[in-house]
Amino acid sequence: MSPVMSLFASLVGQLADLLHPLCRTSATAAAIVLFTALVRLAVHPLSRAAARGQQARARLAPQLAELRGRHGGDPERLRRAVLELHAKEKVPPLAGCLPGLLQLPAFFLMYHLFSGSRIGGEANELLGHRLFAAGLGGRWADALGEGGVFGPAGLVYLALFGVVTVVAAFTFVRARRQFAAAGPAEPEQMPPGAGAMARVLPLMPFATLVTVAVVPLAAALYVVTSTTWSAVERVFLYRDTPGAGPPTTAG
DSSP states (O other), rough: OHHHHHHHHHHHHHHHHHHHHHHHHGHHHHHHHHHHHHHHHHHHHHHHHHHHHHHHHHHHHHHHHHHHHHHTOOOOHHHHHHHHHHHHTOOOOTGGGHHHHHHHHHHHHHHHHHTOOOOOTEEGGGOOEEETTTTTTTHHHHHHHHHOOTSSSHHHHHHHHHHHHHHHHHHHHHHHHHHHHOOOOOOOOTTTTTTHHHHHGGGHHHHHHHHHSSHHHHHHHHHHHHHHHHHHHHHHHHOOOOOOOSSOOOO
């Protein structure tokens, strides 16, 4: 793991050097935002594929209605037929989760990079870098201990909490409108667990508030940037699709 962390630290350092003329003491924080944007850009083709999959599922509505008419008296057989139809049409029901899952390694790298005191046997100099008054290796509890909620470091976290709250509220309202526009789905149309997922996922963006509070500030920046990107991305990818699937989640 040490060679990977050393390589990752070198990448973040190079990005920070590139941004230093513009961002000065917050160059490393800006590098984390840029790195997150690059990761999201890399997985964007998968996000587009997920959007196309959602549109394909919408086109299956007539065939699903036919299956309900044919197997309405046998729920288990109907469920199997629906899953077979999805497989035949190459419409994976959970394709929308792939972009988020593929970001997890990058998030954990960022988390560990700013959690350890040493990298490759040497002192982790990145821990001394800051976003304004808040250390990138610190947490909200550290900011509270240094100056309280409205102290210099605490204000940095309040700004992040504000961004997360706005993005989460926007995502929640948009998801509710999409589900309402799609109308109530028949249980047999959904894969196992999809109904519960549809109820829980609109609330997931608010869980980002907890993540931002407990992880190192560098990892919190990754989460906030990624969540904001997801919200904006979905506006464009699903603008013509009613009931456009689950909302964005953290990371």
